[in-house]
Amino acid sequence: MTTATRIVLASRPKGDATLDDFRTETAQIPAPEDGELGLRTIWLSLDPYMRGRMNDGPSYAAATEIGEVMTGEVVAEVTESRDPRFVAGDIVLARIGWTTHGIVRGAEARKLDPDLAPVSTALGVLGMPGQTAWVGLNEILKMQRGETLVVGAATGAVGGVAGQLAKRAGLKTVGIAGGSEKCAYAVENLGYDVCLDHRDPDLAQELEALTPQGVDCYFENVGGKVLEAVLPRMNQDGRIAICGMVAWYSPEGLQDPPTLPPVWRTILTKRLRVQGFLVFDHADKLQPFLDEVGPLVGGGDLHYRESVAEGLEAAPQAFLDMLKGGNFGKQLVRVGADA
Amino acid sequence: MTTATRIVLASRPKGDATLDDFRTETAQIPAPEDGELGLRTIWLSLDPYMRGRMNDGPSYAAATEIGEVMTGEVVAEVTESRDPRFVAGDIVLARIGWTTHGIVRGAEARKLDPDLAPVSTALGVLGMPGQTAWVGLNEILKMQRGETLVVGAATGAVGGVAGQLAKRAGLKTVGIAGGSEKCAYAVENLGYDVCLDHRDPDLAQELEALTPQGVDCYFENVGGKVLEAVLPRMNQDGRIAICGMVAWYSPEGLQDPPTLPPVWRTILTKRLRVQGFLVFDHADKLQPFLDEVGPLVGGGDLHYRESVAEGLEAAPQAFLDMLKGGNFGKQLVRVGADA
Known part of the structure; x- marks a missing residue:
């Protein structure tokens, strides 16, 4: 078992979202089962679409339930692999949400190559x-x-x-x-x-x-x-x-x-x-996109900028600031150390 | 010279259009010049888009000027032809507006075949x-x-x-x-x-x-x-x-x-x-449309209905009624006798 810190939706915003709509809690993460990976989050991505998930009612994705971990994409290190395509130490992209640790099915993770570009770019310019x-x-x-x-x-x-x-x-x-x-x-x-x-x-x-x-x-x-x-x-x-x-x-x-x-x-x-x-409807365009934009980023021909909040606990405030335009470039949260 | 009765825009509607926004007048129509046709209107088409032309300001077509004949498409008989492709007695589709008689360039008229379908359909189901x-x-x-x-x-x-x-x-x-x-x-x-x-x-x-x-x-x-x-x-x-x-x-x-x-x-x-x-942006689709729908109309396989107002002077009231949904099917004005 691993102890994870995670941020859950405490209440649905009435009007503008506030810090009170989030709650930090700890949870015990079990060991991965067959086909799963244990993950330690390095980077969490904050994106405007997450605001919609905090509301009830129909949207293009199901609403986050009260008490549920805020959804989101992360770059994480594999701490334990029960999927033969991965080994501990691999860096992957996965949707485990606002949490320091989590479990994902290997089929739902994508391995990143840290030599091509900084892995944080998988959440932004190359994500x-x-x-x-x-x-x-x-x-x-x-x-x-x-x-x-x-x-x-x-x-x-x-x-x-x-x-x-x-x-x-x-x-x-x-x-x-x-x-x-x-x-x-x-x-x-x-x-x-x-x-x-x-x-x-x-x-x-x-x-x-x-x-x-x-x-x-x-x-x-x-x-x-x-x-x-x-x-x-x-x-x-x-x-x-x-x-x-x-x-x-x-x-x-x-x-x-x-x-x-x-x-x-x-x-x-x-x-x-x-x-x-x-x-999300254009998953078949991931490869054409990476084929075109990957070399531009790798070669320094496409400029990007990241706005980094330090520590998972900083995520709610960074998210609220972003909704008001307070970020400058892709908003990330540094959740854990590099691998 | 031919004396035409025609309906012009008397004023721009303030709020809903009213009869006062139209005026009936007579005008002398000269003989057609080289390349032109003299026309006698049989059917005038009334269409909702005409309401937009009564307003000032940008739209997809120029506004009708105050004192100008209301624009519109008609089915008319050629009374005199100075274009070798037409002869007197031909029935044509042309845009001469709300008028009993007018002049059009032959290049801007389309000859209709009365044997294929009633010529009024060129303003509706086949128009x-x-x-x-x-x-x-x-x-x-x-x-x-x-x-x-x-x-x-x-x-x-x-x-x-x-x-x-x-x-x-x-x-x-x-x-x-x-x-x-x-x-x-x-x-x-x-x-x-x-x-x-x-x-x-x-x-x-x-x-x-x-x-x-x-x-x-x-x-x-x-x-x-x-x-x-x-x-x-x-x-x-x-x-x-x-x-x-x-x-x-x-x-x-x-x-x-x-x-x-x-x-x-x-x-x-x-x-x-x-x-x-x-x-109007899809003129290249006229022929594919006629190829498909013409035989359906000719064969009685496509139903249509016409709502006919009698006489050009009835056009303004019929138009106002149509804007309120008072018509039932394609709104026409019977302006003159069949050829």
Whole structure:
């Protein structure tokens, strides 16, 4: 038996999530059975989608139950293997949640090669967020050279990859991010042609001035005022890939929401295609994504940034901060030492 | 010179359109010049899109100017031809608007064959509305055998064709129409598996009970309460083709509109594809459409219904009635005698 520290959902948020909605507890983890691996977490990934799991009601995944460990993906060391494809000391990607130790079926873990890139990248630029960017651009937006792309949350784990891949594909890239520091980083490090601050009260006018050719593709992570600024700029036959809407994940952001009819009308009159997507439906694109993006990361040609919270106990506050835009790059929690 | 009676836009509607927004006047039509045809209107088509043209501001087509003839498509007899491809007595389809007589370039007219089907069908089941149904089902919704389709305005010029073509393609078809008479007609004559009355206060619950497998495709002509009832029934990977939103064309319909965030969330969590389209962008599909649907109409295998207002002067009232759902089938105006 191993003693694990883990963070469970204590209560469903009423309004904005707070620290009180989480509880830290310890649990005894049994030894792995046949086909299973015992894991010690090194890195935990924090992602905006987790906020949805805290609510009750239908979503694209089952809600986390009260008292259940918060779901999430980790990079972990195999401490004991009962699956012949793994040995103790291997580094794997697995979904054991917000916990220092756990058990996973070998079939549900993916072995990582620490020589290719730092293993934390399997949670970010070479993981689910990076693949989300790749799928959004190639499968949903079907980006074309010469088009103009707007990326909401431009410096986030998804947006940062999307902007760089689109730029490499010959698009004009317009980022939207929170604050001048992120905007400067978006242009200087991520190669956006331009980046606007979503807090700018003149966002819509600025965007209009900076997109004289209109907008062909919008990578939607945000909703809210950003969406309201982008919609009037959409060109005929434009595409919107809905990947998230973090501005609308909290009740505060839902005050004074836009109404549907003018949006529906814009979709009709401009013949837009608006499509929601989840990377989990595109597992068959993992290999094409890794084949393209892996060498770019390995060769230092794709920039990424990580925001690290120290220790599992720091996860709830880091998560709440991220929902408010307090992170800068991919949000990770350092749960345990490197192998 | 020929004296034409025509109806012009007298003023832009403030709120709902009224008779005062139209004015009947006479005008002298010159003889056709080289390459032109002189026309005498037999049938005028009334279509919901015309309401949008009465407003100022951007839409998918230029607004009609104050004092300008209301735009619209007609079936007309050629009274004088200066284009060698036509002779006097030919029946053509042309866009000369709400007028008894007009001039058109031969290149912009299409000759009709009165032996294939009644020429009025070129404005309905074999015209723009029919092609809209065909394009929406095949190009936008990409309907698949076995799926469930909901059609708003199920007995309208577009919806009536959409329901029948989808049924022939092996879909389950659910119509939504205004009133029990239209609903009975939808099932008995148009072959819908079931039809619901959009005025039913329990519309959402009725729809839920009647779509145990959910909804894969929604042919959106309506917006409003119909959309609000359909959205929660959409299946994962469902498609919505936005063709119109007649419930939101009037200020009355825009009272207490739905808000955007829950709709955006539904598009994301259900991975919906929502796409606006206009048949004018799909001119290359005219021939495939006619090849498929022409024989069905000629052979009596596709049902259609026309609602006829007598005389050009009746057009404004018939148009206003149509916007409120007062028509039953394709709305035409009998402007002149058959050739």
